[in-house]
Amino acid sequence: MNIYAARVAEGTLRADAAQESVLPMLERVRAQLASQPTGKKGLLSLIGGRKKPEPITGLYLWGGVGRGKSMLMDLFYDHAPVPARRVHFHAFMQEVQDGINTARKAGTPDAIAPVIEEIASEIKLLCFDEMQITDIADAMIVGRLFEGLFAKGVTVVTTSNRVPDDLYKDGLNRQLFLPFIAILKERLEVHHLHSPVDYRQGRLTGTPVYFQPVDAEARAAIEDIWTDLTGGATESLTLKVKGRDVVLPRFHNGIARASFWDLCGQMFGPGDYLVIAGAVKLLILEDIPRLTRSNFNEAKRFVTLIDALYEAKVRLVCSAVDEPESLYVEGAGAFEFERTASRLREMQDASWGEAEDGA
Template sequence: MTTDLLHLYRAKIVQSQSTELTSTSQVILDDPAQTQALTALNQLFIQLNQQQDTEPLSKTEQSANHSPQALGIYLWGDVGRGKTFLMDMFYSHLNTSRKLRLHFHRFMAEVHQQLNTVKGINDPLVHIAHLYADKYQVICFDEFFVSDIGDAIILGRLFEHLFNQGVILVATSNVEIKRLYASGLQRERFLPFIELLTKKVHQIELKGLTDHRITQQSIKPLSTQLSLQPIMEQQSFIELAGRYYPHEAAVCTTHDTIIICNRPIKYQARVNKLIWFNFEDLCDGPRSQLDYIEIASLFEHVVIDEVPQLGGEVRTWIKARGTEDAAVGNKTGERQLSYATNDDPARRFISLVDELYDQKVSLTVCSSFNINQLYSGGALSFEFRRTISRLVEMKRWNEALK
């Protein structure tokens, strides 16, 4: 019998509201905007599960019988509106093993790694698309957001071949399809992909007015939830370790390094899968999403100390072409970039929080600024709103151990 997502959603609402509320309870509110989005998502969900209930089709038959209306759903809206919640409910109850759920940046990291291993193959993106299509019927992306010219160029051809082989995409994003990579370098090369997505997936906006991550904090005063511990001291870290690993807290390694992506990163202290980094060592240097993916896979609890106020006054910088741009065939000359001095570490911090959140790694942030003061001005104000929302929810996770 095929499960109905709308029934599951209503059952979760009843269950959450009938449970005694605590500081760590997750209250699921009946949100009309979520119900509207879930109705469309449910149609795809039922269609896919009914296919699984009948005789399995070969990949050739699946492609031949595939209708354009079934190639995917694109959920977009403001932060905390429940996009990830709805997609994860869809994914977890989907009755097939041929499914993949990843943060979008992790997927792109995988694709780049595969490109490095298939050098010499004619049209490697076709080869990679076949690899995914052979393993997965459905691919779910959380936080679809393109900011890199390399990703922008890859996506069009990769998804053209994935869609041609009947792969279904379900994605969440904070921006509508036509605004993806809105101010990116050489955006004209990305426009065919935008046209492809617009044709192939059903775009649904979650128009709700409630940030459900923040709403969870209504059990306690919001100002209390947004405050941060100013600094992490050795004794405080040992006490924290005692909550996670009560029999190992005394065995604390301090001021050492770990090897991440074949490079050393300094840390302040470590107990088992709890580690304490200084912000500068983790985010103010040549680090990438791959570093944060590996850290999230190695640790269950991360502490980041001395987080400064990020962003700042936006300035226009002249950047010469011909360095990293040469790989995509730019003409020589100069281009203008507008960003704040602290936007590079802010971008890394956003990536770090996204990866830890996606992998359910708890995070303790120490700063002399409150969460809603961590970013001031700068060119990443839109992206950092998601980070603030996630930091609030991750702070709630930590309350479970108190």
């Protein structure tokens, strides 16, 4: 793609052989989409007896965090020749679930059919950021959903941190999910973006990721990090967990930004934080207060949140009233907080969270 070469020439991108290997695949999809009949002419050609256009093979681009998957997909999406939508996979599946529930309430026998029909009537290309399945409700419908979308001529380009065979790994009733993996491998070209460079990690190298105290200097530094990583994005992401809304006030390409009170001031539990950790690759958490008896419940939630982020290897940037060891020094739970303080220290290391591609 000439666009990529132009970005390299102007210095906004660094040439990367692994990324360049993806460009012909994206160009193939773009050219095939551009050559499809559209509008009245296309409709008349079908009525006149011409063959229905061959389905277009999409692209499943997987690899480690920070390798440029989302960047490449965004370049492709920005120049899509057909009606298209770019959406985080979690958000898309929540919309689908809402549509199915609405159809069921209306008494529609096959509740997923109108959802497929509505999507296919509006777009011809779906670009997903971070395809992953963590919810059994999603796992049970994606096969039928995507089979229907593909049959309606919708093309899919998606990024993921996992190879298709590892989606919904160890999930409940996974055998019912396996046909979806087969559909993906049949309808999408699967490519491993195996770049040795983690660009997201590199942009934080040498940059502090734990700011204290919470003052104007800390806020300005965090704002600079957010702008550098996301361009100053303002969109939010709503995750549904067992019917509840878990809102990340600012989200872009796997990077989220929220305050302590956004995530720990509400009655969230381990399941909510596991979903957040599954949807986010880097979290900016602001305004962590002093933790005492007066905010014991919030402190417990904070411990659970950090555990979930730690186990999922989510990078953390945060601002707090004091150093980790001094956040919680008295009251029930202070002794147990020592492990959380240790994890907060470990997560500040520049190499923390690094993993092999696909992890």
